[in-house]
Amino acid sequence: MLFVARTMARRGLLTPGPPHRVARQLAALHTWKFGLAGELRQAAARSPARVALIDEGGVTTYGELLDRTSRLAAALPVEPGDRVGILSRNSSAMVEALIAVATLGADPVLMNTGLSPEQLAAVARDQRLALILHDASLVPPPGVPALPFGQIGYVTPLTKPPSRPGRTIILTSGTTGVPKGAHRPTPGGFSPxxxxxxxxxxxxxxxxxxxxxxxxxxxxxxxxxxxxxxxxxxxxxxxxxxxxxxxxxxxxxxxxxxxxxxxxxxxxxxxxxxxxxxxxxxxxxxxxxxxxxxxxxxxxxxxxxxxxxxxxxxxxxxxxxxxxxxxxxxxxxxxxxxxxxxxxxxxxxxxxxxxxxxxxxxxxxxxxxxxxxxxxxxxxxxxxxxxxxxxxxxxxxxxQDDMIVSGGENVFPSEVEDLLAARPEVREVAVIGVADDRYGQRLAAYVVLHEGAELTADAVRDHVRARLARFSVPRDVVFLPELPRNATGKILKRELA
Missing domain, CATH: 3.40.50.12780 (ANL, N-terminal domain)
Known part of the structure; x- marks a missing residue:
């Protein structure tokens, strides 16, 4: 508790405020706990006029965000415990939908906008989604009721906590197949x-x-x-x-x-x-x-x-x-x-x-x-x-699954990646293991150069050979205009092979 109190004081969270607002802030946390719905309510109780969100569409205060999410929660055609997909790029509307679903006691499932239509359909099926809320510019998978942001009526706000708290489900960032859903725990206090x-x-x-x-x-x-x-x-x-x-x-x-x-x-x-x-x-x-x-x-x-x-x-x-x-x-x-x-x-x-x-x-x-x-x-x-x-x-x-064994030696591609990434000519690089008839596996480097830069495959190999063991030298060096990445910026290494 001493650590929590000291940290909150250092970061300005214990600054005195109007007594009635502080009381409402604490009451909101006591009633709604530390999930998204509770955190929004404590913020709105303490600082209702403070700007909460700014996006291309404008400005939303904490008081306005609480009102909009409470009305949206009451309008959603789902029940506590249902899973609701959220398919959107970053926006205030996405935040409103996410908090509204949690306010209702349903489980928001955050859907990766970079998934293929087949993967999105598989996620909807595997997660047993009751509804998908989505940005109008994105196409939800078929077979599940879907509502675009902005086409949901706002009704009398929901003011009582649900019978069970909503639990956010985040998809693992799998680069092939169907990502798994992971239950995120709700914080039990200020310690996290x-x-x-x-x-x-x-x-x-x-x-x-x-x-x-x-x-x-x-x-x-x-x-x-x-x-x-x-x-x-x-x-x-x-x-x-x-x-x-x-x-x-x-x-x-x-x-x-x-x-x-x-x-x-x-x-x-x-x-x-x-x-x-x-x-x-x-x-x-x-x-x-x-x-x-x-x-x-x-x-x-x-x-x-x-x-x-x-x-x-x-x-x-x-x-x-x-x-x-x-x-x-x-x-x-x-x-x-x-x-x-x-x-x-x-x-x-x-x-x-x-x-x-x-x-x-x-x-x-x-x-x-x-x-x-x-x-x-x-x-x-x-x-x-x-x-x-x-x-x-x-x-x-x-x-652990990237490590290769080349000629009996354990080799980590990331060590070679870090070495090559430090070269001034290299914009980005990925190194993977590929099959080798003689050594079992060998390294292959995929290199993207800065515009106008020049580098040869031999220069890449010589650079590694001079600084690392011989089994870390990539036999294959491939120059590409860009590396394949998913929507979160992770390199899709399986696509390189």
């Missing part, structure tokens, strides 16, 4: 929030651009944090690097929630003055040197959260961590344990690769299909191989 804002110094009332997709774990987490902080959230339906820099300046955003590829795209624009103090990224590995290159242009503002849909968070790297060790995933925040274990489940020494396991109070509650993730002593398997150094910093060496 404080674990994050203790390391990422977001404060009450911050103006925050959420550039990461809201259907993604990190974008959704940004929204949860924003509601708790009574922040002003700026949204854009699509990420465009030039527009993002304009938006940061025009809207006076001091914080941005993003995925790593967005930093790369921003660096390709002419650097300009923006008010950023915090750029919090997550969702995929930071390529070697990207954080330091970004900070060289925009100041020491990058915070990198390593986590997953299932584990929420594992570690957070501050600017100081990234300056000291640019490839680190940081240190576990308060209340979190990260362990590198061998195949028998025993901790390995510092510097030794092992399977990474995580423990915190926000581990997911299981997949909607009933499947579970491996646990060891209450710690959840991340599916990654990594190590901890003597300072307690976490390093992710690669995905």
């Amino acid at each position: 929030l404080c674990s994050i804002i203790d390391r990422i110094p977001l404060t009450a009332g911050v103006r925050m651009l959420i550039a990461a997709p809201l259907f993604h774990t990190w974008g959704y987490a940004g929204l949860q944090i924003a509601l708790a902080l009574r922040a002003t959230v700026v949204l854009r339906s699509r990420f465009d690097p030039a527009d993002t820099l304009d938006t940061l300046a025009d809207q006076d955003c001091t914080a941005m929630i993003a995925v790593p590829v967005m930093l790369q795209r921003l660096l390709e624009q002419p650097a300009r003055e923006v008010p950023l103090k915090i750029v919090a990224v997550s969702g995929s590995a930071l390529p070697g040197g990207l954080a330091t290159r970004f900070m060289d242009s925009y100041g020491d503002v990058v915070y990198n959260l390593y986590g997953s849909t299932e584990a929420s968070w594992a570690s957070i790297a501050t600017p100081a961590d990234l300056r000291a060790a640019p490839t680190t995933a940081g240190r576990p925040p308060h209340g979190t344990i990260v362990a590198a274990l061998d195949e028998d489940g025993r901790p390995v020494p510092p510097g030794t690769p092992g399977r990474l396991f995580v423990g915190n109070e926000m581990l997911f509650e299981g997949y909607t299909n009933g499947a579970a993730r491996e646990l060891n002593g209450g710690l959840l398997a991340t599916g990654d191989i990594g190590h901890l150094d003597e300072e307690g910093r976490v390093f992710v060496d690669g995905r």
